[in-house]
Amino acid sequence: MNSTPAFSGVFGGGGLFGIGYGMGVVDGLRKRGIDLSNSPMLGTSAGSWVAAATALGVPFGALATLPVPRFPNPKAGVLAASAEKVFGKSNSSLVHVVACQLPQLRRTQLSASDFPLSSLVAASSAVPGLLAPQKLGQHFYIDGGVRSGVSVDWAHPSETLIVIAPLAGAMFGPFGSFVERKMRREMKEWIAKYSGRILLFAPKESTSHIATLPQHLFNKEKALAAYEHGLNEATNAIL
Numbered sequence: 323m324n325s326t327p328a329f330s331g332v333f334g335g336g337g338l339f340g341i342g343y344g345m346g347v348v349d350g351l352r353k354r355g356i357d358l359s360n361s362p363m364l365g366t367s368a369g370s371w372v373a374a375a376t377a378l379g380v381p382f383g384a385l386a387t388l389p390v391p392r393f394p395n396p397k398a399g400v401l402a403a404s405a406e407k408v409f410g411k412s413n414s415s416l417v418h419v420v421a422c423q424l425p426q427l428r429r430t431q432l433s434a435s436d437f438p439l440s441s442l443v444a445a446s447s448a449v450p451g452l453l454a455p456q457k458l459g460q461h462f463y464i465d466g467g468v469r470s471g472v473s474v475d476w477a478h479p480s481e482t483l484i485v486i487a488p489l490a491g492a493m494f495g496p497f498g499s500f501v502e503r504k505m506r507r508e509m510k511e512w513i514a515k516y517s518g519r520i521l522l523f524a525p526k527e528s529t530s531h532i533a534t535l536p537q538h539l540f541n542k543e544k545a546l547a548a549y550e551h552g553l554n555e556a557t558n559a560i561l
Contacts, residue, residue, distance in 0.1 A: 326518075329361045330480035331376070333369025334472035334505070335447075335465070336488030337539030338390065339532065339548045340368030343488045345382040346552025347523045348372060351484065353557055362416050362478035364431070366466040368488060370419040370446035371405070374439040377414040382549055384408050390542055391453065398454045401444035409439045419446040420466030420473045424455055429469040431476055432458065471501040474508035479516040484523070485509065488548075491524025493533070526555060 333344050348358060358376050365373035375385060385408060391400050417434040419442045434442055437458050445456035445463035455462040466473065472487050490502040502524070509520055529551040532544050 326516075327361055327478070327480045329356060329358060329482050329484060330478040331358045331361055331363040331373065331484045331486070332472060332474050332477035333363065333365045333372045334485075334487045334489060334501075335367030335369055335467035337368055338542055338545035339539045340488035341371045341385060342382065342545035342548035343525060343529065343552040344369055344372035344486045345375065345385065346549040346554075347486050347556040348376050349382065350553045350556025350559075354559075354561060356484070356561070358484060360416070361480070362418075364418045364420065364473060364477050365443075365446065366420040366471065366473050367447045367449075369472070369486065370417075370443040370466075372486070373417045373419070374405075374409055374414070374434070374443050377416045377434075378409060378412055378439070380408050386542065386546060386549075390540065393452045393540065395452065396454050398457075399444075401447055401453060402440050402456060405440035405443045406438075409443070411438045411440065413438060417442070418478075419443065420470065420476065421445040421448075421456075421463035422466055422468045424462045424464060427464075427468060429466065429473070430463070431473075432463075470504065470508070472505045472508065474505055474520075475511040477512055479518065481518050483512065483518055483520045485520055487522065487524040492527045492530035493525050494530075494536075498530075521559070521561065523552070523555060523559070525551070529555065
């Protein structure tokens with residue numbers, strides 16, 4: 323009996339913009355009959371919020387009501403406290419996140435079976451220089467995007483992998499191209515291991531115009547616009 327799931331998801335970083343875009347794509351796919359809420363998901367930074375929200379059925383509107391932390395913010399636990407307002411102390415065997423373990427910056431996969439989702443998304447999203455590292459167990463962690471924007475190579479095996487890469491595609495010129503090249507290499511690794519197909523979502527030109535400067539990634543109004551664009555891209559995608 324084949325135990326490989328029909329779908330799995332891997333969601334990359336991109337600040338509030340990335341959360342909006344990722345949630346829009348997830349909701350757009352649900353309209354098309356692809357519901358990832360019961361699928362294994364791996365999230366990095368913003369993508370960890372998307373994975374957690376999808377697994378728990380938390381709508382984007384609930385995430386959009388959260389206050390945006392002041393940056394830089396050296397106070398420990400700020401992100402975890404914010405995440406707990408929407409995720410509570412919930413766990414989920416479906417969600418894993420990527421974070422970087424200090425001091426070696428070792429790319430690490432963490433399971434929401436072992437830690438609350440609120441703590442995991444905080445660890446995966448702790449942007450160095452902007453937010454304090456998050457402690458989990460005996461270790462401190464920072465944003466997983468330091469080592470890889472998406473970590474497609476670590477995604478769960480499935481017949482079809484949904485890749486959401488908010489900082490690839492048409493985003494940020496050379497930087498977006500760098501993220502895209504690394505992601506494409508990871509996609510080849512995943513296909514070589516699991517022989518599944520990949521559906522990739524990365525911002526189109528019209529979506530990339532929402533955020534043209536790094537600080538735009540942390541602007542709530544632009545995140546709301548990114549949600550609508552992600553929803554539209556997924557609704558109209560060829561599947």
